[in-house]
Amino acid sequence: MSAAELADVLAQVRAGDSDAWGELYRQYAPAIFRFCRRALPTREDAEDATTEIFMKVRQKLGTYDSSRPFTAWLYKVASNHCWDLLRRRRIRQDLETGDLETLPLEHPDPDQLEQLQLKHDSKHVRAGLAKMPDRARMALVLRYYSDMSYDEIADTLGVRRAFVGVLLLRARHQLREILAEGSGGMRSATAGGKP
Amino acid sequence: MNHFDEMTGLLYLEQQLDASHAQEVRVHVAGCGECRNLLRALELEGVWLRQSLEADDESVPARLVQAPERGSTPWGWLSALGLSAGGAYTMWSGFVEPWRAQAAQSGFTQGNILTMLFFSGAFWKGWDAMRSLTEFLAVATLGVLVIWLLRRHLRRVTAVAVVMGAVLAALAFAPAGQAADVKHGNPSYTLAVGDVVKTDLIVSADTTMIDGDVDGDLIAFSRSVTVNGHIKGDVIAFSQELRVNGQVDGNVRAFVQVMQLNSTVARNVMAWVGDVSLDQTAKVGGTMTLFAGDAELNGAIAGDLLAFLGNIQINGSLGRNALIHAGHLSIGPKAEIQGQTKFEGRQQPEIAATAKLGSPIDVTIVKHRSDKSYSSPRFYWHEVLLWGASFIFGLAMLLVMPGFFFDAAGACKRTMPAIGFGALFLIALPILAVVICITIVGIGVGIAALMFWIVAIYAAQVIVGTWLGDRLLGAAVGMGSALGRMALGLLILRVIGVVPYLGVWFSSLVVCLGLGAIVLAIYRNMRPQLTQAAAI
Numbered sequence: 219m220s221a222a223e224l225a226d227v228l229a230q231v232r233a234g235d236s237d238a239w240g241e242l243y244r245q246y247a248p249a250i251f252r253f254c255r256r257a258l259p260t261r262e263d264a265e266d267a268t269t270e271i272f273m274k275v276r277q278k279l280g281t282y283d284s285s286r287p288f289t290a291w292l293y294k295v296a297s298n299h300c301w302d303l304l305r306r307r308r309i310r311q312d313l314e315t316g317d318l319e320t321l322p323l324e325h326p327d328p329d330q331l332e333q334l335q336l337k338h339d340s341k342h343v344r345a346g347l348a349k350m351p352d353r354a355r356m357a358l359v360l361r362y363y364s365d366m367s368y369d370e371i372a373d374t375l376g377v378r379r380a381f382v383g384v385l386l387l388r389a390r391h392q393l394r395e396i397l398a399e400g401s402g403g404m405r406s407a408t409a410g411g412k413p
Numbered sequence: 414m415n416h417f418d419e420m421t422g423l424l425y426l427e428q429q430l431d432a433s434h435a436q437e438v439r440v441h442v443a444g445c446g447e448c449r450n451l452l453r454a455l456e457l458e459g460v461w462l463r464q465s466l467e468a469d470d471e472s473v474p475a476r477l478v479q480a481p482e483r484g485s486t487p488w489g490w491l492s493a494l495g496l497s498a499g500g501a502y503t504m505w506s507g508f509v510e511p512w513r514a515q516a517a518q519s520g521f522t523q524g525n526i527l528t529m530l531f532f533s534g535a536f537w538k539g540w541d542a543m544r545s546l547t548e549f550l551a552v553a554t555l556g557v558l559v560i561w562l563l564r565r566h567l568r569r570v571t572a573v574a575v576v577m578g579a580v581l582a583a584l585a586f587a588p589a590g591q592a593a594d595v596k597h598g599n600p601s602y603t604l605a606v607g608d609v610v611k612t613d614l615i616v617s618a619d620t621t622m623i624d625g626d627v628d629g630d631l632i633a634f635s636r637s638v639t640v641n642g643h644i645k646g647d648v649i650a651f652s653q654e655l656r657v658n659g660q661v662d663g664n665v666r667a668f669v670q671v672m673q674l675n676s677t678v679a680r681n682v683m684a685w686v687g688d689v690s691l692d693q694t695a696k697v698g699g700t701m702t703l704f705a706g707d708a709e710l711n712g713a714i715a716g717d718l719l720a721f722l723g724n725i726q727i728n729g730s731l732g733r734n735a736l737i738h739a740g741h742l743s744i745g746p747k748a749e750i751q752g753q754t755k756f757e758g759r760q761q762p763e764i765a766a767t768a769k770l771g772s773p774i775d776v777t778i779v780k781h782r783s784d785k786s787y788s789s790p791r792f793y794w795h796e797v798l799l800w801g802a803s804f805i806f807g808l809a810m811l812l813v814m815p816g817f818f819f820d821a822a823g824a825c826k827r828t829m830p831a832i833g834f835g836a837l838f839l840i841a842l843p844i845l846a847v848v849i850c851i852t853i854v855g856i857g858v859g860i861a862a863l864m865f866w867i868v869a870i871y872a873a874q875v876i877v878g879t880w881l882g883d884r885l886l887g888a889a890v891g892m893g894s895a896l897g898r899m900a901l902g903l904l905i906l907r908v909i910g911v912v913p914y915l916g917v918w919f920s921s922l923v924v925c926l927g928l929g930a931i932v933l934a935i936y937r938n939m940r941p942q943l944t945q946a947a948a949i
Contacts, residue, residue: 247473248473251473251474252469252473256466261474265474305816306816326419326451326454328450328451328453328454329450329454331454331455331457331458332454332457335457335458335461339465340464340465340466340468343461343462343465343466344465344466344468347466358462358466359466362459362462362463362466363463363466363467368427368429383420383423383424383427383429384420386423386427387419387420387423390423390458390462393462
């Protein structure tokens with residue numbers, strides 16, 4: 219869908235055209251579902267969230283600034299919604315944050331890190347993501363799937379911008395450890411380089 | 414330059430370093446193979462992550478192909494939930510209400526408020542005319558509530574809802590259609606002498622007069638109920654006055670202001686009542702359980718007597734034991750108690766010299782609360798128990814609704830608005846509940862609102878205690894730290910709460926603050942879209 223077509227469809231949706239709404243939905247729902255599938259721990263959560271996100275989109279379409287890219291706005295709505303869902307499961311989030319703050323970081327051995335990447339395909343990574351704490355998973359998804367800037371990630375997750383890098387690095391470490399555990403050698407696979 | 418760390422490497426790759434720092438890294442990497450390797454590994458990891466995340470290895474579910482329509486109504490759902498709501502209403506009125514009186518014996522002490530609600534004269538005026546509307550609104554309200562509660566799970570539990578709806582509907586309508594005769598007064602209802610109702614009889618009327626016989630139970634919602642006929646089942650009355658002059662083969666369960674028993678009740682009597690009198694000709698075949706203001710018992714009770722009341726006069730016979738908690742006990746000259754009598758009250762009982770007692774009365778004089786002694790270890794033990802109870806309540810809250818719990822505790826930060834809302838909620842909700850009971854939705858919703866109000870008042874200390882613990886020890890994460898902070902906060906609240914004079918005011922302030930925080934948290938949770946809009 220070209221920019222002009224999208225603008226036309228959005229105008230029709232705003233005017234209450236249900237066909238245009240259906241077209242917009244069909245165009246973007248799969249992408250939003252894939253985003254939710256990566257951001258949320260279960261498929262059921264992702265399905266529900268996709269529907270809810272589009273209900274919100276329809277309600278809030280009037281607030282969309284057409285000078286900005288629609289997809290960026292859409293992903294912003296989606297990421298806020300997903301994070302809001304996860305935030306409500308506060309106990310888990312708090313426990314994760316605690317883990318995050320105390321996690322010791324060891325420098326990776328570059329060779330072993332490359333070996334780890336070679337060993338694990340996208341399915342392994344996705345399975346590993348599902349085991350990660352919510353905030354760490356969300357940070358990776360926002361950065362490496364939605365391609366959000368550090369400012370946008372900070373805004374979505376409600377953290378200081380300076381903390382985003384720490385969050386991402388620790389998330390990478392957590393993913394490495396999960397994958398390494400799955401292949402039988404946590405420390406040996408990733409850690410052990412420089413002090 | 415020394416080797417840079419992994420964090421610096423990542424920020425360099427993601428172009429988050431300032432220009433001078435990035436230049437330093439660039440220069441260092443040019444001459445350091447070790448760091449170059451690290452940088453390369455991190456870069457590859459980033460690419461690997463992107464590729465892994467972008468890999469489309471999962472199909473989009475078919476149900477997401479259709480766009481959700483705003484305002485579209487799932488009629489199957491509405492039907493199922495409507496039936497469920499009807500079932501829930503019937504479950505409430507048919508099962509919960511009658512048993513609630515029994516629950517009162519377990520320590521629920523809001524009897525006076527409920528009695529006032531149920532039996533104020535204004536409530537019953539025009540009741541019959543409003544009954545249909547009231548029932549409809551009660552069902553509709555419950556339906557809306559269920560829909561709201563299930564809004565996030567509608568699709569997932571559709572099948573369950575349909576099945577449950579059908580089951581509850583069966584529960585709701587089968588008994589009403591086949592096993593009970595429902596009568597509406599206009600405005601009064603009379604079952605004439607000689608008339609016989611072969612099933613249960615449910616009556617709602619301004620005045621109910623039962624001169625005929627009922628083969629099943631009599632369930633009456635009325636300002637005044639008089640039973641002169643023969644009831645072969647139970648008598649269950651929700652009324653201002655209840656007079657039983659005819660024989661009852663079952664039990665009498667009453668939720669009334671004034672009750673007079675002048676005949677034989679074959680089984681048990683249980684009453685939540687303002688004034689009760691058992692005539693000298695009356696007989697109760699089983700146990701008599703009273704939760705009352707004043708009682709005058711001149712008749713015969715074959716079983717035990719369990720009574721929680723203000724004043725009681727016994728001048729009849731009692732076949733077994735008596736356990737009485739009362740302000741004042743008077744045992745008259747004709748009294749005859751064959752079992753043991755235990756009495757707890759604030760003053761010694763008056764016992765006529767000619768009264769016949771199976772054994773000496775076991776009397777325990779209870780001190781008034783104002784008599785509490787700060788020097789008594791028991792007082793402090795009692796406070797510790799209260800602290801423990803509030804902690805366990807808080808633990809349950811934390812486990813059941815962690816998100817809401819922390820939202821409410823966080824809302825305490827807005828101290829002044831929270832106190833304002835809390836004070837408003839504290840005063841307004843009971844009034845609103847009374848209005849709901851009398852005019853709008855119905856007893857069920859009104860009582861539920863009052864129950865929520867009572868629970869919220871108790872929960873207020875837990876919320877404020879958690880917030881206070883956070884303030885003192887600093888914010889922390891994890892359940893363990895939350896519990897520790899809650900325990901400390903509750904301890905402080907309880908210590909200050911027992912300080913004479915100051916404690917009362919302080920506790921009131923805590924209740925207002927906690928209630929306000931709960932209200933703010935509810936408001937926030939009911940409007941997630943506002944938060945969303947603010948974040949966009």
